[in-house]
Amino acid sequence: MADDNIKIVSFLCNWCSYGAADLAGVSRMEYPADIRVIRIPCSGRMSPKFILSAFREGADAVWVSG
């Protein structure tokens, strides 16, 4: 069971990791429900500001993947 207090913010690139997360679903894999995905057009879009804001909003971890 996922701990209610844990929140991982993941910034996923639309072209690869977001598709991979889709595929994880298609393949019916299971993983803890602590992740909140924010779709970004490319990992090049990432700005440190987003990471800091996520932590400030109480995220326990930030995951950028692209």
Place this chain on the structure above:
Amino acid sequence: MESKKTGSVVVIGGGISGMLSALDLANSGFYVYLVEKGPSIGGVMAQLDKTFPTNDCAM
């Protein structure tokens, strides 16, 4: 005897090849009838797991 031509094409088979023929024709100004005997299009390719040589997902 030259009869009048019709600006439409019938494509028989809804596999990868038939679908793409239909798309190219439709996108270049022809009316297309895509005919498939089964209940879905996609043919054999859609049932494959991965494709060589890139090991991409076939879907």
Place this chain on the structure above:
Amino acid sequence: MEYPQAVPLKYAINPDVCLKLTKDKCGTCEEVCPADAIDYTMTEEMLTVAAGSIILAPGFKPFDPSRFDNYQYANFPNVVTSMEFERILSATGPTMGHVTTFPKLPANPKKKKDKLLAQKRKDPKKIAWFQCVGSRDINKCDNAYCSSVCCMYAVKEAIIAKEHAGSDLDCSIFFMDMRTPGKEFEKYYENAKHKHGINFIRSRVHSVTEDPETGDLSVRYVDELGQIITETYDMIVLSVGLEISEETRDLAGKLDIDLTEGGFARTASFEPVATSRDGIYVSGVFNNPKDIPESVLDASAAASAAGDALADVRNTLTKETLPVEETNVVGDRPSIGVFICDCGSNIAGVVDCPSVTEYAANLPYVTVAEETTYACSQDAQDKMVEIIKEKGLNRIVVAACTPKTHEPLFQETLKNSGLNKYLFEMTNIRNHNSWVHKNNPDIATDKAKDLVRMAVAKAALAQPLKEEKINVNPSVMVVGGGLAGMTAARSLASQGYETHIIEKKECLGGEALKLWKTAQGEDVQKELDALIQDIASNDKIIVHTNTTLEGVDGFVGNFTSQLKTDGKTTPLEHGVAVLATGAKALEPDEYSFGRDDRIIRTLDLDKMFKESDPKLDTVKSAVFIQCVGSREPQRPYCSRVCCTHSVDNAIALKEKNPETDVFILYRDIRTYGERELLYKKAREKGVIFIRFDVENKPEVVVEKDHLKITVIDHVLNLPVTIYADLLTLAAALVPRKDERLANFFKVPLNDEGFFVEKHAKLGPAEFATDGVFIAGSAHYPKPVNEAITQGRAAASRALTLLAKKDSLFTSGNVASVDVQKCSACGVCISICPYNSPSFLAEGRFAGKADVNAVLCKGCGLCVASCRSGAIHLRGFDTNQILSQIFALDEVS
């Protein structure tokens, strides 16, 4: 329903087994269907349609190995076909991608017999693949041809099986010749051997027996040294060939088109997608066994051939959809509609959708929240339009599956209801939620609420975006005047587009000028002449000979190229470009090439045949050496055309004089498809084939009276010496490796110097750069018919772009610069991979950065690197992403 990813993903009733239809019993499905989609009264209807052309793409059926008694497919549960193994590897297949023995048993068997067998299930440790089951075989079946794809799919299945089951899985492939003559295939094969440790055993298996206790299979075969070996495997995969079904043969009969011996449609090398009957075209495996990218090329080529025949009636029957006028919502308070999709039970089976809907209805700015069974279905879409209009919504959120597949569909719905398509946000509560948290419905429901809240927050900030219109110059530049280039030009000109062919030599024709005949026996020069005449007499085609390309500016629809002819440079404006620069034969540096005029290359032999050189009459012993410069460390690809070419020329020598001794020294004979029949014919005519290993290449010694060639015979395992008076080297085809051209169009070259297409399977005639297409041997070595197919395919792809003349738009998700904030530092200009930003040259804000929306791919690299915060990425703007972050937790 055939499999979970079928399109449309709809169940269909099989009328042969349905109880309601056959016995008028049951009827359960009608009662339980929530959409009232069951109608038992629907029957077959006969429709008559008028059409100008027909394209046949009926595909193939996998060979059924039940009739082979030596492999016992019908009786041994652990003998499966490659098609079945493909489903076993698939995550959505019967075993969910888990490789197991007894794979065809139900997951939870009910029958007693099945239960007993299921107890014997285990993870296999050793799997064997048997090649050429139902191919290259006229003893047990009538398929003399090679199915072309099985070698590669077997290698792939073995690699993937190891990925699934762990690297200690022992995989062996039993084969006759390893046929991997496609782009990047040889490297894949080499990696399979050396990186993945897959065993390749050159042998045709004699028989298989089963241990009735365990289901293990014992295989007897003769190895290369002639020893009989018995080995046990847990599973055997039969690499079944491709066959034309009876149904397709019947269809061909009804349409009165000619078939080949193997039942494939008969086509000519110079019209490779036209059947024997005018107006009927063929593509895919019915046009000879082939792999996916060649089927894709066939598809576009058939479209081009069918379209060329109907060029004068193009656009006469297509229907225009009238765009709905867009409502201006700028400045309006957001009024959001949220649609929660059940996706049948895919989402609603896990997530409490009514609760999510109720929750969404109370979020800020949300006017209406609706739950729908299938948001993507036509009726749901119509209802969505109705609600948008009725409630005056100006932002839409859909919580359903993935935007990667369904966003365009919903955006179309927005357009139909008069909203700008960018006033839309989609959130994924299926792939990222219900499917991956199926055992935690409560948590999944909470997560769905979070995701909807984040999407609503972002949608509230969405702005209508403009897509820049791209004007398409209705003209084409084809670089290269060989077969592929000329074919593309002829097709595009016949559709009415001005086409320029750029050829650096003084005449058209390219490498084909050196060929004698095709694999099907057509006279290349005669056909080539006819094609050149066609080009010369077409007033839409302008040929620039002795011309080179000196530079290219612009982008899709609007290129300007600099052509240099006789030292003079002139600009050419064009909308699209086709690159068809070909390949050329290697100058070998081995086998004493160049030291004696009896040692020649394949094309030199073609020349002798073409000119009926009297020297050919004196040849008493001729030798061909294959793979000269191909499949070597410095050139790790197969040149694809040489096996067939040498076999064909060997037959010609034998036909000229049956007394001539002809030897072909080879590594694997790769006469794919029905070219295999030539290989068979050569053997029947007495051509002697001797296989050698790359470590033990033949040795050539030039002597006065003859050439002395020594090779280790693979049957005798002893050196054999041949005294020959003609040695033909099947020299590799090497690409021109034109880095300058690649840079002009920003298109990639692979390690060997061939152009890299957009997608290895689905985009083989185009580049990732919009508006640039590829054809011929510059892509990969190919024979006449395949070069022409790709030429036509490139034309077809280009035509779909040219036909959009007024309706080609950029994406709205592009970067834009706030000139007030821009400090003109130039970081965006240096960082952009697409050369999209530049400094404004004039006007009030001269010196500030500006983004060209046409070139911008919307990656956001410049936005993230702008130190002044002056660049915005429309649709993914900073405030929008922050709003999602701020909405992570509910505001309490």
